[in-house]
Amino acid sequence: SQQGEEDPQALSIQEGENATMNCSYKTSINNLQWYRQNSGRGLVHLILIRSNEREKHSGRLRVTLDTSKKSSSLLITASRAADTASYFCATDTSGSRLTFGEGTQLTVNP
Amino acid sequence: DSGVTQTPKHLITATGQRVTLRCSPRSGDLSVYWYQQSLDQGLQFLIQYYNGEERAKGNILERFSAQQFPDLHSELNLSSLELGDSALYFCASSVDRVLSPLHFGNGTRLTVT
Numbered sequence: 001s002q003q004g005e006e007d008p009q010a011l012s013i014q015e016g017e018n019a020t021m022n023c024s025y026k027t028s029i030n031n032l033q034w035y036r037q038n039s040g041r042g043l044v045h046l047i048l049i050r051s052n053e054r055e056k057h058s059g060r061l062r063v064t065l066d067t068s069k070k071s072s073s074l075l076i077t078a079s080r081a082a083d084t085a086s087y088f089c090a091t092d093t094s095g096s097r098l099t100f101g102e103g104t105q106l107t108v109n110p
Numbered sequence: 111d112s113g114v115t116q117t118p119k120h121l122i123t124a125t126g127q128r129v130t131l132r133c134s135p136r137s138g139d140l141s142v143y144w145y146q147q148s149l150d151q152g153l154q155f156l157i158q159y160y161n162g163e164e165r166a167k168g169n170i171l172e173r174f175s176a177q178q179f180p181d182l183h184s185e186l187n188l189s190s191l192e193l194g195d196s197a198l199y200f201c202a203s204s205v206d207r208v209l210s211p212l213h214f215g216n217g218t219r220l221t222v223t
Contacts, residue, residue, distance in 0.1 A: 088153065
């Protein structure tokens with residue numbers, strides 16, 4: 001089974017709205033990363049948050065991490081049609097591999 | 111462009127056959143990872159190499175094998191192919207350990223008929 005589980009599985013919003021995706025995981029982590037995948041393409045790294053960090057920003061992206069609840073969220077503000085993609089969280093538990101969740105499919109309607 | 115090159119982009123082959131997927135990591139990256147992405151299993155970690163040595167193994171079948179060569183490129187060999195092996199196979203690279211972000215290639219889409 002996957003270490004990370006994203007919620008919701010699919011999200012459809014209008015351009016300009018904010019999109020929030022959540023990730024829950026089961027075991028202690030060293031860090032958590034978020035990736036984006038456009039259809040049929042390779043994953044692109046968005047942001048990495050370490051286990052001792054609570055919040056991180058990068059442009060229109062904001063990631064939070066709550067290790068007590070074993071959860072993270074990715075917020076995309078002022079979404080654009082080009083943000084349409086699948087978003088995955090990935091956890092580093094052993095220092096030797098990243099385990100990916102099943103992803104959230106985000107659709108931003110123009 | 112991630113700097114990771116995977117060839118071929120598409121591969122169609124028959125059951126029972128053997129194929130080789132090739133990956134050139136981003137310049138300067140020492141670690142190479144292989145992942146399999148299918149609709150029913152999601153993104154599954156197969157294996158990691160660091161500077162030519164196997165470093166971590168995931169759910170890689172015995173019919174699959176990989177290696178990383180002295181020039182750091184890697185190959186994933188899939189043999190005795192089954193219909194269920196049809197998937198996107200991604201290679202990713204990183205500078206060092208997995209704490210670093212992974213840089214993914216655009217994958218090889220394998221179709222087994």
